[in-house]
Amino acid sequence: MPIYDYKCDACQHAFEENHPMSAPPVRQCPACGAEKVRKILSTGGIVGSTKGGQDFSPPAASPCGGGGCGSGMCGMPGMG
Numbered sequence: 001m002p003i004y005d006y007k008c009d010a011c012q013h014a015f016e017e018n019h020p021m022s023a024p025p026v027r028q029c030p031a032c033g034a035e036k037v038r039k040i041l042s043t044g045g046i047v048g049s050t051k052g053g054q055d056f057s058p059p060a061a062s063p064c065g066g067g068g069c070g071s072g073m074c075g076m077p078g079m080g
């Protein structure tokens with residue numbers, strides 16, 4: 001069952017609620033009773049994705065090799 005983090009805008013009370021996704025979100029603050037509760041993104045380490053390596057693929061190589069083609073030699077039709 002997922003855990004949701006909530007925070008009350010009225011009294012700044014933060015709390016967690018675990019309820020099924022099908023259940024409606026909490027609207028009322030358990031501390032002050034104000035309906036100023038909003039759901040915040042959980043910062044818990046439930047879904048920890050730590051990629052230490054370089055998992056970044058460079059963009060597609062440009063026709064001119066990315067060397068600053070300013071001479072129209074990229075092979076683009078009508079541009080030369």
Ligand SMILES: [Zn+2]
Nearest residue numbers: 008011029032
């Ligand atoms: Zn409150």
